[in-house]
Amino acid sequence: MKNRIAIYGAYGHTGKFIVAELYRQGYKNLLLSGRDLEKLLVLNNVFPDLEVKAADIHEPASLDNAFSGAAIIINCAGPYLDTAAPIVKSALRTGSHYIDLAAEQKAVLDIFEEFSEQAEDKNILVIPAAAFYGGLADLLAAVITDDWDYTDEIDVYIGLDSWHPTKGTRLTGDRNHYKRLTFKDNRLQELEQTLSKEWDFKIPIGRKEVVSLPLSEIITISRHLNVNTINTYLSRNSLDDLRNDSTPEPKPVDEKNRSSQRFCVEVVARKDDIERKIAAQGQDIYAVTAPLVVEAVNRILSRKSKRKGVATLAEAFTAGDFLKSLQEDDIIISL
Incomplete structure (x- = not known):
């Protein structure tokens, strides 16, 4: 037992x-x-x-x-x-x-x-x-800053080729009415404005417009890494899918019951004039x-x-x- x-x-x-x-x-x-x-x-x-x-x-x-x-x-x-x-x-x-x-x-x-x-x-x-949200970026950020005593900035870029949300995801979105927090100047604070830019996730996601959308990795990373600023960006197309009530739930396409959706999470860390990057790619954000x-x-x-x-x-x-x-x-x- x-x-x-x-x-x-x-x-x-x-x-x-x-x-x-x-x-x-x-x-x-x-x-x-x-x-x-x-x-x-x-x-x-x-x-x-x-x-x-x-x-x-x-x-x-x-x-x-x-x-x-x-x-x-x-x-x-x-x-x-x-x-x-x-x-x-x-x-x-x-x-x-x-x-x-x-x-x-x-x-x-x-x-x-x-x-x-x-x-x-x-x-x-x-x-x-x-x-996938919270834990994966935390692991990636820890790997590329392992030998640094401090980090100026960590940017997390999450790219999805599409997002077919589950009922649970939609319920969570309806329930979560709290203001989003970002990490700036060594402290948690409310996200002041939504920023957007382009980011190239390479194959299979490609170049996407991304928007600032802090999720639980802001909390996980800031709990134990000595970092001044943390930003999270999500590809706008996936956010549009999430906000569209007609977007269907994920459908299994392989022996593991994974959907066909692809993801890429890139973490970029900067210290002084040094920049490091690490990426994780795979299939189905729920399955992973x-x-x-x-x-x-x-x-x-x-x-x-x-x-x-x-x-x-x-x-x-x-x-x-x-x-x-x-x-x-x-x-x-x-x-």
């Missing part, structure tokens, strides 16, 4: 990718959980040897009952503005490590501010935003979250984490080694 892993929101779009990847890598002691028992039972038809327990974020006892004995809880159920705090509290009560996929800045910031001391006292690791989360699980269970308490992916693990462990079919890293 010591390696039991609970996946909350297991029947969600990204949750199913994570369950499948854990199962593929040999994890069979999995607990499928979430609010909707019927959806859990449908997923259980695909994985009949896995246990199912329904739990509700408004019922702490049901969460504790579901997560009892779990080494790690993976929270795949957004909006994280609603689900993160109740499940982190349950993790603290059950002594379980916690991972989530939050793109919402406030949800991530709240976890750091509310639970850091408690998690350290309980000797558990809490990792928010261990996903699974190998990131499962590698975090692997490292927690093999005691390769560098610390306890609330931490980002790059704080908890050695970023370069973490990225090298990922399969090229999932993500391609290039300096």
